[in-house]
Amino acid sequence: MEFDNSADVELSQLGEFGLIKHLTEQIELVQSSSIKGVGDDAAVIDNNDLLTVVSTDMLTEGVHFDLSYVPLKHLGYKSVVVNLSDIYAMNAEPRQILVSFAISNRFKLTAVEELYQGMLMACKKYKVDLVGGDTTSSSSGLVISITAIGAAKKEDLAYRHGAKLGNLLCVSGDLGGAYMGLQVLEREKAVFKENPKLQPDLEGKDYILERQLKPEARRDIVELLKELHISPTAMIDVSDGLSSEILHLCTQSNLGVELYEEKIPIDPLTFDTAREFNLDPTVCALSGGEDYELLFTIDTKDYEKIKNSMDISIIGHMTNPEKGRLMVSKSGSVHEITAQGWNALLKK
Amino acid sequence: MEFDNSADVELSQLGEFGLIKHLTEQIELVQSSSIKGVGDDAAVIDNNDLLTVVSTDMLTEGVHFDLSYVPLKHLGYKSVVVNLSDIYAMNAEPRQILVSFAISNRFKLTAVEELYQGMLMACKKYKVDLVGGDTTSSSSGLVISITAIGAAKKEDLAYRHGAKLGNLLCVSGDLGGAYMGLQVLEREKAVFKENPKLQPDLEGKDYILERQLKPEARRDIVELLKELHISPTAMIDVSDGLSSEILHLCTQSNLGVELYEEKIPIDPLTFDTAREFNLDPTVCALSGGEDYELLFTIDTKDYEKIKNSMDISIIGHMTNPEKGRLMVSKSGSVHEITAQGWNALLKK
Numbered sequence: 095m096e097f098d099n100s101a102d103v104e105l106s107q108l109g110e111f112g113l114i115k116h117l118t119e120q121i122e123l124v125q126s127s128s129i130k131g132v133g134d135d136a137a138v139i140d141n142n143d144l145l146t147v148v149s150t151d152m153l154t155e156g157v158h159f160d161l162s163y164v165p166l167k168h169l170g171y172k173s174v175v176v177n178l179s180d181i182y183a184m185n186a187e188p189r190q191i192l193v194s195f196a197i198s199n200r201f202k203l204t205a206v207e208e209l210y211q212g213m214l215m216a217c218k219k220y221k222v223d224l225v226g227g228d229t230t231s232s233s234s235g236l237v238i239s240i241t242a243i244g245a246a247k248k249e250d251l252a253y254r255h256g257a258k259l260g261n262l263l264c265v266s267g268d269l270g271g272a273y274m275g276l277q278v279l280e281r282e283k284a285v286f287k288e289n290p291k292l293q294p295d296l297e298g299k300d301y302i303l304e305r306q307l308k309p310e311a312r313r314d315i316v317e318l319l320k321e322l323h324i325s326p327t328a329m330i331d332v333s334d335g336l337s338s339e340i341l342h343l344c345t346q347s348n349l350g351v352e353l354y355e356e357k358i359p360i361d362p363l364t365f366d367t368a369r370e371f372n373l374d375p376t377v378c379a380l381s382g383g384e385d386y387e388l389l390f391t392i393d394t395k396d397y398e399k400i401k402n403s404m405d406i407s408i409i410g411h412m413t414n415p416e417k418g419r420l421m422v423s424k425s426g427s428v429h430e431i432t433a434q435g436w437n438a439l440l441k442k
Numbered sequence: 443m444e445f446d447n448s449a450d451v452e453l454s455q456l457g458e459f460g461l462i463k464h465l466t467e468q469i470e471l472v473q474s475s476s477i478k479g480v481g482d483d484a485a486v487i488d489n490n491d492l493l494t495v496v497s498t499d500m501l502t503e504g505v506h507f508d509l510s511y512v513p514l515k516h517l518g519y520k521s522v523v524v525n526l527s528d529i530y531a532m533n534a535e536p537r538q539i540l541v542s543f544a545i546s547n548r549f550k551l552t553a554v555e556e557l558y559q560g561m562l563m564a565c566k567k568y569k570v571d572l573v574g575g576d577t578t579s580s581s582s583g584l585v586i587s588i589t590a591i592g593a594a595k596k597e598d599l600a601y602r603h604g605a606k607l608g609n610l611l612c613v614s615g616d617l618g619g620a621y622m623g624l625q626v627l628e629r630e631k632a633v634f635k636e637n638p639k640l641q642p643d644l645e646g647k648d649y650i651l652e653r654q655l656k657p658e659a660r661r662d663i664v665e666l667l668k669e670l671h672i673s674p675t676a677m678i679d680v681s682d683g684l685s686s687e688i689l690h691l692c693t694q695s696n697l698g699v700e701l702y703e704e705k706i707p708i709d710p711l712t713f714d715t716a717r718e719f720n721l722d723p724t725v726c727a728l729s730g731g732e733d734y735e736l737l738f739t740i741d742t743k744d745y746e747k748i749k750n751s752m753d754i755s756i757i758g759h760m761t762n763p764e765k766g767r768l769m770v771s772k773s774g775s776v777h778e779i780t781a782q783g784w785n786a787l788l789k790k
Contacts, residue, residue, distance in 0.1 A: 115548050134694075135531040135677075136495045136592065144489075145487065146488075146494050148485045148573070148589070148591060149483055150574060152542040153583065154579070154580045180484050184484050184486070196502045197583055212477055228498055230505060231500075233502065233503065235581055237500070239585075241496070275701050347745055
């Protein structure tokens, strides 16, 4: 099937097979374990004494993204990164993804191509093969579903249930930025709705906008831990918010936690923007989510190896379950940690 | 979280974690290769010198199913079966699935449970483990995305590209039934819209309704071929229609085909119902799709082993690509095979 890239083709003209063929022509496989990619009933993945690790995520328009301010290329990129983050959170290496999307006829080919380009950019950056998927029409919004497949040696896998009493609780990078980026985007959207002539005021907000629109998965942290010969006892990625993820580790490891508010890493721009919006920066970090940082526990014997890593913060330690899940605030008062997700922020 | 099953709970009351917890409590893992299922960032699957085979499918409301006549339990069952069929079509054994769905708040918990029950019924029947997934909300219709993972020895895998010149073209079961079942359902829906007091007239149509609403994947055929020591040279499942699948085999194997109309297996009920609807039964078989039968090619030396199998029809043979992709009609005339899918039927 031939068509002119410069003109915008109606998806209905292409048909499903035409669209799949057109999109998948750009795929290059780089993993030797990808024996068969797109084009058969199923992808085929070789394993050499490694465990296969699989994760899937679904993103829906109007719930996970708003196309009025999210460029499709960023959306494609982010939707892949979000899935890879789940594989890294097992302390594993992502190797393949399968990509499905449902699109309505209101989208043109160039729109779908942009989405796909973003997905392939993420694949390239993380050295992951796109080996299959499904493309279908939707009677309404855009829906993206991605399955990521990775590999790890049995002894390297970090489950949520592996934390031990006395382990140090660590988190990579900084938190709350993705949420504040979203707040800025939502505000400018509201302003634009009121007066379409006004240009959005995003100046100086680059870092938090990128955290929201084009997050990265922390492959570097997984690699760093390997270099340092640290096996995290438990690990999870921060997608729903720090408090929610901490509670997952506690519940599944049957432990309590003591978290120190002052240790929670928050970027100055996140902090200042939260203040600008009359929000508590700590609440944004606890409940904001979508930061895709790695939260993990390590044995105290590994403290020396990690203490000088600029990009890892030790934010607390694991306690007996009877002690509860507690946060010690900057003022010294003690609060129970609850998983409210974004609800907590809405109440503000 | 506790709730009364007899009352219908709003999904918004449960929240995502509540819903996932409630739904996944019912899952039992039966595959020893399922090291970790639901409840961590990713599922973990063990491999013992086997290749991993992965496939994914997305089903959207209003495109793939119409909830006005498709019971949710059947929809759940079918959505799993459709994916398993892709794994069998590689001559592989499905072992795990990941299930994602996006649902709007118009659904109650019991509705989601029914959907899930159907999925688990299919898992049980095909001895497949549900090891992960994602549940999210949708601003409009229901979207289901399933990824199936299977295993096969390298020498057993049947790709689409493996057909050889002179190979016999075979298909399991019968074709066109699922499409005629859909026609009956659509007709009764139209009648009901006109006059809601009229009961749907589905009498005597059980077989084709089941073909549409509760199809099965042909695990038995894959097992039979193993028993008979037959390695299909190429294989594909009939999801889009016989003609479309034949063309896939031809294109990917770089061969032509000669298909005999009189050999295409059509059930008497499918035949009679097609006539009742003023449709050509052969066109229904060629273009109807959704039969989930297996279409495969075998070496002529295997003819003796297969010729008495009641459930396998030899419908043609593979030719030089220059000869084209042809169907010899019952009257002896020769037609080029084109992949029109359901479009062909709409033109009638």
